[in-house]
Amino acid sequence: MIRSLRGWASLWIVLAMGAGVLAAWLWMSSTQAWRDHLARAAQAGHDxxxxxxxxxxxxxxxxLVSLGRADQPPGTVEAGMRPSARITSLAFRQPGPDGAGQGGGTRLQVQVVSARLQYPVAELGAEPGAYxxxxxxxxxxxxxCSDPVLFLRAENGPWWRAESTLWSCAAQPRDWRIGALVLAGVALMALVSHAADMAAGFRDLARGLATRRRPGETADLALTGPEELRATITAVNGYLADERARLARRAMVLSGVSHDLGTPATRLRLRAALIEDADLRARFEEDLDRMGAMIEEVLTFTRAEIAAEPAREFCLAALTEAVVDDYRDTGRPVGMTLDAPASMGTAQSVFAFGRPRRVALPGSRRLLFTGRPLALERALSNLIENALKYGRRADISLRADSARVVLEVQDAGRELDPGSLRRLTDPFQRGDNITDAEGTPISGFGMGLSIVATIAAQHGGELEFEQRPHGLCARLVLPRG
Known part of the structure; x- marks a missing residue:
């Protein structure tokens, strides 16, 4: 059994060539057979x-069978056919000795009797002479094909009945030209179908790699298709397994480092408390806090890459409202606008006469989404924290349709150039606006947006930025499919 792509390609090349040669031979042989048959018939008519x-x-x-010198042309009775038979009558004039032929200018009368066919003889009048x-x-x-009976005579001579096997339906050669077209068409469709099936395996591989970034897609890719594709899938599965193991080891190492640093950090805090200089003691404690926060940020980024949280269905609107309410309870300037539609567009169908329809939803504030709620809560919190630190306020807007969910966080910060916007999602990268209006540095490590971009990618979405007249808008776009 053929399993490799190379084997299938070789087989289909041989089969395609064979089918093409056979179809061409059938076509050419049929054409030549008909050409020879008609040439013999034309020579027989001339003779x-x-x-x-x-x-x-x-x-x-x-x-030739003589019918005597009858003045009236023979009809269906002499032809042995029913009175309903078709009769085609015509005459040819052969030029005299001074013309291009022999026969002394004799007129040749012809009558063709057919059981079901009136012969198209209008074009024959243009033929030069009786021959x-x-x-x-x-x-x-x-x-x-009509098995005709032919009667003819010269001028007023006797009528003759001409009989020839060349005019019968049985004498016609077999015409394989339609069969050749069918054979070529079937071979082409089989080749295209198998090629499409092979291409579908690679398309499924690409689709599987794309959907693995969505929630719940952690299993290995299925081994299907030819040997080359199966080898590729096996290599990809091994690579992904190594990546998962590498991320897990990194998270374990970071967790161990964070745990091991806890004891010396506690001792440092106790010893810092013994420092009499208040300013120096405050600097020690600030450095310890920054060290702990940095380790926690790195751990959070690693956990986001691993995506250990299982995916489940939840209400994204309720999650967003809960996060916003937590900030409002502390008096932070955070607002929210829920634009979840009360109706949703549907796909076109033949019953909708080519127009999309809108279906009313039972609850306009219920927005179901399948994903990792804790990760999305962390992403939203990071966006809000960034907006509050660099833009003084955060206005959240949530809208959705049947294909995607768009979560926007608008701040009132200063303008950033496009280069800075592109760098914001890289780890440990911060924008140029890292100081407040008084010039005081704003705390941070440049990991917040990196975590948000990682969480968005794991859900099959992306993090976008848009500089608006009143500030920067961070847009989290997540697919619902």
Whole structure:
């Protein structure tokens, strides 16, 4: 059984070439067979006219039966057909000795009797002479399947009944041209279908890698497809497993360091309390606080990368309101606007006559979302803290539709250049506005937005920034699918 992509490619190349050669051979052989058949019929018609007009030898595959010198042309009775049969009558004039042919300017009368077909002879009138006209007529008789009976005579001579196997339906060669087209079409569809199936495996791999950043996607990718794709999936699964183990080890090391630093930090605090110089003692305590806060920030960033919290469904509007209420209870300038729609657009369907419909929702303030609530609470808190520290206030706006949720935090801070905005999501990177209006440095380590960007990426979303006239807007965009 073929398992590799190379094997399938080789097989389909051979099969495609074979099908193409066979289809071309069927087409060309059928075309040549019909060309030879019609050429024989045309020559037979030419020789028949020469026999009637000049008494030349009769072709081998043709027979003439004399019907006497009847003034009236024969009809369906002489042809042995029903009165409803179709009769096609025509005449050819062969030029005299001074023209381009022989026959002394004789007129050749022809009558074709068919059980079901009236022959298209309008084009035959343009043929020069009886020989060419009979050749064209015989070619049409051989081309159209009707088993006709042919009567002809020269001027006022006797009527002759001509019989030939070339004009019968059984004499027509088999036409494989439609079969050749069907064979080529089937081969092409099979090749395209299998190629699409192969491509679907790689597309599923890319989709699986993309969805792994969404909540709940932690299992290994399924092994499917050809050997090359399975080897790629195996390598990717191994790489992801190593990354998870590496992050887990880093978190364990940082947790151990944080725990081990607790004891000496406590001793340092006790010893700092014995310092009589109040200013020096305050500086010692401030440095210890910054050290502890920095370790905690790094631990939080590592936990966000690991995403150990399980995903579940919760109300994002309620979570946002709870965070905002906690800040309001302490008198912080934090406001909120909930723009969750009371109705939601649906996809178009044939029953909607091409127009999207809107469906009313039972509760406009209930916004269900599947994700990690503790991580999103930390992300929202970091955005609010940044807005309060650098922009004096935070105005939260939450809106959603069927595809995504957009959480905006607008501050009233100073303008930042685009380069600073792009650097804000890197660890330990801070903007240029790190001092307040009085020039006092604002505390921070540059990890808050890095944590927010990591949490957004784990939910399949992104963190965006927009400089507005009244301050900076941080936008957290999360997909709902």
């Amino acid at each position: 028949l006219a020469a026999t009637v007009l000049l008494g030349a030898p009769l072709p081998e595959d043709m027979r 060419a006209g009979m050749a064209a007529l015989s070619r049409d008789l051989a081309r159209l």
